[in-house]
Amino acid sequence: xxxxxxxxxxxxxxxxxxxxxxxxxxxxxxxxxxxxxxxxxxxxxxxxxxxxxxxxxxxxxxxxxxxxxxxxxxxxxxxxxxxxxxxxxxxxxxxxxxxxxxxxxxxxxxxxxxxxxxxxxxxxxxxxxxxxxxxxxxxxxxxxxxxxxxxxxxxxxxxxxxxxxxxxxxxxxxxxxxxxxxxxxxxxxxxxxxxxxxxxxxxxxxxxxxxxxxxxxxxxxxxxxxxxxxxxxxxxxxxxxxxxxxxxxxxxxxxxxxxxxxxxxxxxxxxxxxxxxxxxxxxxxxxxxxxxxxxxxxxxxxxxxxxxxxxxxxxxxxxxxxxxxxxxxxxxxxxxxxxxxxxxxxxxxxxxxxxxxxxxxxxxxxxxxxxxxxxxxxxxxxxxxxxxxxxxxxxxxxxxxxxxxxxxxxxxxx
Numbered sequence: 001x002x003x004x005x006x007x008x009x010x011x012x013x014x015x016x017x018x019x020x021x022x023x024x025x026x027x028x029x030x031x032x033x034x035x036x037x038x039x040x041x042x043x044x045x046x047x048x049x050x051x052x053x054x055x056x057x058x059x060x061x062x063x064x065x066x067x068x069x070x071x072x073x074x075x076x077x078x079x080x081x082x083x084x085x086x087x088x089x090x091x092x093x094x095x096x097x098x099x100x101x102x103x104x105x106x107x108x109x110x111x112x113x114x115x116x117x118x119x120x121x122x123x124x125x126x127x128x129x130x131x132x133x134x135x136x137x138x139x140x141x142x143x144x145x146x147x148x149x150x151x152x153x154x155x156x157x158x159x160x161x162x163x164x165x166x167x168x169x170x171x172x173x174x175x176x177x178x179x180x181x182x183x184x185x186x187x188x189x190x191x192x193x194x195x196x197x198x199x200x201x202x203x204x205x206x207x208x209x210x211x212x213x214x215x216x217x218x219x220x221x222x223x224x225x226x227x228x229x230x231x232x233x234x235x236x237x238x239x240x241x242x243x244x245x246x247x248x249x250x251x252x253x254x255x256x257x258x259x260x261x262x263x264x265x266x267x268x269x270x271x272x273x274x275x276x277x278x279x280x281x282x283x284x285x286x287x288x289x290x291x292x293x294x295x296x297x298x299x300x301x302x303x304x305x306x307x308x309x310x311x312x313x314x315x316x317x318x319x320x321x322x323x324x325x326x327x328x329x330x331x332x333x334x335x336x337x338x339x340x341x342x343x344x345x346x347x348x349x350x351x352x353x354x355x356x357x358x359x360x361x362x363x364x365x366x367x368x369x370x371x372x373x374x375x376x377x378x379x380x381x382x383x384x385x386x387x388x389x390x391x392x393x394x395x396x397x398x399x400x401x402x403x404x405x406x407x408x409x410x411x412x413x414x
């Protein structure tokens with residue numbers, strides 16, 4: 001057994017005969033009687049007190065400590081006293097991910113985690129605590145995918161706490177705890193008519209954003225960060241090398257998502273639309289910091305910019321340009337006085353990428369090529385997202401026979 005047990009109610013003194021004897025201490029009958037003490041792996045003394053008649057419990061506690069040390073599973077009992085918010089804040093500060101990613105995680109913790117479980121000590125978490133919190137997320141009406149991301153962030157904090165010896169187990173990985181399920185709804189791409197109706201609802205200066213989004217599959221931030229130098233009109237290629245991001249409420253230039261630079265085919269219709277756009281509204285040199293608000297300044301001749309001669313802010317664009325265009329196209333109802341627009345997550349600018357993917361798959365483009373054009377690092381993700389849009393074997397058979405018969409008919413007529 002590691003350490004020893006001190007009986008605080010008695011002390012040892014030397015009697016008149018020179019022999020040691022036990023006598024009552026000044027604390028006799030008051031307070032916790034037994035104090036179990038041991039030296040931890042870090043060389044410091046640890047202890048825990050127990051009441052009268054619980055010496056065996058103190059001995060069992062020391063025995064468990066000794067067993068944990070022998071199995072390299074020892075956890076400092078005092079370490080778990082830190083609250084989840086304290087530990088998660090330190091964990092966030094130690095992350096080496098992209099600054100904007102950390103900024104987004106901080107927002108998730110502040111809004112959806114700390115108010116509910118932030119004040120609880122790390123050692124006080126049980127699987128039931130996590131199940132209850134997950135239920136709170138669900139009842140808050142958050143999208144299933146968003147709930148799942150928040151849950152994964154919280155689980156990562158507990159996993160780090162296990163590695164740091166703060167707690168023994170990750171409560172998010174208990175058998176009775178289930179991560180939020182993804183929404184089973186499939187992507188339903190817009191029709192051509194809807195794409196062009198939304199385009200018509202935008203001011204002239206911003207209609208080209210739809211051409212690039214639907215015709216080249218760029219993300220919103222990549223559209224906002226597209227410079228005239230990256231559009232190869234002669235070669236028919238768009239070089240995607242930059243995006244506009246929001247980091248701590250400030251716009252910055254940054255590499256595309258995942259740092260994946262790529263080349264995307266430039267269709268003639270998009271090329272002509274951009275050429276016309278440039279004629280009406282010449283590119284503007286805009287300077288923003290690179291990656292972080294205190295990063296080095298970078299200048300790019302942007303195709304799309306505000307009336308104030310600045311880069312587009314996604315919050316402003318979505319609220320004051322995109323959603324009114326959705327209303328004009330009949331996608332969402334008009335906003336009532338004093339009310340917000342109806343939630344339209346599935347009708348954000350990302351819908352243009354879904355349209356792009358559906359058109360390419362319908363034309364027979366491969367998943368591998370589509371993943372490259374969309375900037376997905378894993379073609380498997382592309383397949384899982386759009387597999388239901390792939391033409392089935394019956395569709396291919398009909399098209400093949402139709403094409404063959406049309407060619408035969410043409411040959412006979414000749």
